[in-house]
Amino acid sequence: MEGYQKGRRGKTLEAPEVVVVRLPLYLRALSQLAEQGTQLVSSEELGRQLQITPAQIRKDLSSFGRFGKQGRGYDVGHLLGELRQVLGLTQEWSVALVGVGRLGRALLGYPGFRPEGFKIAAAFDVDPRQVGQVVGGIMVQPMHRLEEVLGTEGIRMAIVAVPASQAQQVIDQLAACNVRAIVNYASVAAHVPPHVKLRTIDPVLALQSMTYYLREDARP
Amino acid sequence: MEGYQKGRRGKTLEAPEVVVVRLPLYLRALSQLAEQGTQLVSSEELGRQLQITPAQIRKDLSSFGRFGKQGRGYDVGHLLGELRQVLGLTQEWSVALVGVGRLGRALLGYPGFRPEGFKIAAAFDVDPRQVGQVVGGIMVQPMHRLEEVLGTEGIRMAIVAVPASQAQQVIDQLAACNVRAIVNYASVAAHVPPHVKLRTIDPVLALQSMTYYLREDARP
Numbered sequence: 162m163e164g165y166q167k168g169r170r171g172k173t174l175e176a177p178e179v180v181v182v183r184l185p186l187y188l189r190a191l192s193q194l195a196e197q198g199t200q201l202v203s204s205e206e207l208g209r210q211l212q213i214t215p216a217q218i219r220k221d222l223s224s225f226g227r228f229g230k231q232g233r234g235y236d237v238g239h240l241l242g243e244l245r246q247v248l249g250l251t252q253e254w255s256v257a258l259v260g261v262g263r264l265g266r267a268l269l270g271y272p273g274f275r276p277e278g279f280k281i282a283a284a285f286d287v288d289p290r291q292v293g294q295v296v297g298g299i300m301v302q303p304m305h306r307l308e309e310v311l312g313t314e315g316i317r318m319a320i321v322a323v324p325a326s327q328a329q330q331v332i333d334q335l336a337a338c339n340v341r342a343i344v345n346y347a348s349v350a351a352h353v354p355p356h357v358k359l360r361t362i363d364p365v366l367a368l369q370s371m372t373y374y375l376r377e378d379a380r381p
Numbered sequence: 382m383e384g385y386q387k388g389r390r391g392k393t394l395e396a397p398e399v400v401v402v403r404l405p406l407y408l409r410a411l412s413q414l415a416e417q418g419t420q421l422v423s424s425e426e427l428g429r430q431l432q433i434t435p436a437q438i439r440k441d442l443s444s445f446g447r448f449g450k451q452g453r454g455y456d457v458g459h460l461l462g463e464l465r466q467v468l469g470l471t472q473e474w475s476v477a478l479v480g481v482g483r484l485g486r487a488l489l490g491y492p493g494f495r496p497e498g499f500k501i502a503a504a505f506d507v508d509p510r511q512v513g514q515v516v517g518g519i520m521v522q523p524m525h526r527l528e529e530v531l532g533t534e535g536i537r538m539a540i541v542a543v544p545a546s547q548a549q550q551v552i553d554q555l556a557a558c559n560v561r562a563i564v565n566y567a568s569v570a571a572h573v574p575p576h577v578k579l580r581t582i583d584p585v586l587a588l589q590s591m592t593y594y595l596r597e598d599a600r601p
Contacts (some may be wrong), residue, residue, distance in 0.1 A: 273585055354535050365494065
């Protein structure tokens with residue numbers, strides 16, 4: 162592994178966030194190729210699948226080491242392993258869920274976390290009717306136990322599935338409990354301290370980023 | 382409006398997709414500022430809220446026209462209106478939902494679409510037990526009515542909330558029915574024709590893009 166690992170003075174350099182965000186997309190495409198039995202893939206083929214230019218893919222991947230052989234393409238299995246290592250996915254990550262409404266329940270039943278190394282290890286809600294219920298094998302805890310449970314379990318990732326009006330407060334509480342990475346489903350521009358990462362998952366943002374392409378031929 | 386509108390030969394130029402994807406984030410932050418009664422905002426303040434550099438914000442916005450006054454900041458209301466126009470959000474958009482399982486039902490009950498100008502106008506499922514049910518005021522239709530309903534309603538945006546194993550097939554069907562913009566909740570690297578936009582919403586991708594920042598101080 163080379164590239165962003167060390168700067169000139171031995172200081173560890175981070176890859177640009179735009180690159181880090183693309184790596185899981187590469188991982189997913191490579192996993193599907195591996196399942197299909199593909200052993201080598203060109204940046205052109207990966208680019209076609211991901212709607213990313215081959216040059217961008219080569220540049221992104223070369224930041225982390227020399228994975229491709231000229232004219233031969235990338236070794237799918239090797240690149241998969243290296244990307245998992247770069248992204249810290251060689252271990253299992255425990256995740257806390259806050260908010261056990263309709264969306265939270267759908268997330269607790271979602272089968273896609275475990276195969277990728279993520280485990281919802283604790284769930285919380287403010288609603289006393291939810292607390293104590295067992296959903297997807299997890300007992301819903303009251304919010305006042307947040308700090309204790311996260312500390313005991315060493316949880317530093319969380320998913321926020323509460324109404325927009327409560328999201329910032331919950332995110333602040335999570336940040337105060339040493340959570341360093343938050344996926345937020347509430348439609349708010351939430352703030353986090355600089356050492357906390359936040360990704361907002363919002364179908365409205367996704368839709369709004371595509372109407373731009375439809376607007377010209379839109380019906381009046 | 383200037384910038385990307387016309388190229389040298391009068392051809393309409395598109396803004397880079399990375400910029401288009403950021404515009405809804407600006408829109409959301411500006412909406413919150415407007416609700417709080419803020420009339421002017423600096424690129425520094427916007428940048429702080431969105432964890433984007435002020436230089437990036439100025440560059441992104443200047444692509445679409447001259448919104449800011451030096452040393453004075455952006456007029457929140459004016460910029461909101463212009464961004465809505467750029468993104469084609471001055472009209473209401475009808476959206477089809479495919480997949481009425483737990484996630485689909487959460488989406489049908491989601492109150493965040495209408496205030497932003499999006500309306501789930503039709504819902505579809507392959508499961509005969511779902512078909513005919515009314516969820517969130519919408520009657521679930523069988524898949525074989527997809528083309529007819531989308532055509533009649535002029536729907537060109539869709540949300541896919543089906544299991545991963547069915548997602549590519551559903552996306553192909555939607556593309557064949559003239560759908561041009563798809564939000565996909567299934568955890569697959571789906572393919573679309575070049576004229577179709579696709580955004581994948583996936584908590585695993587979001588989590589995987591943050592473990593990179595946690596890996597070094599991760600417990601062994």
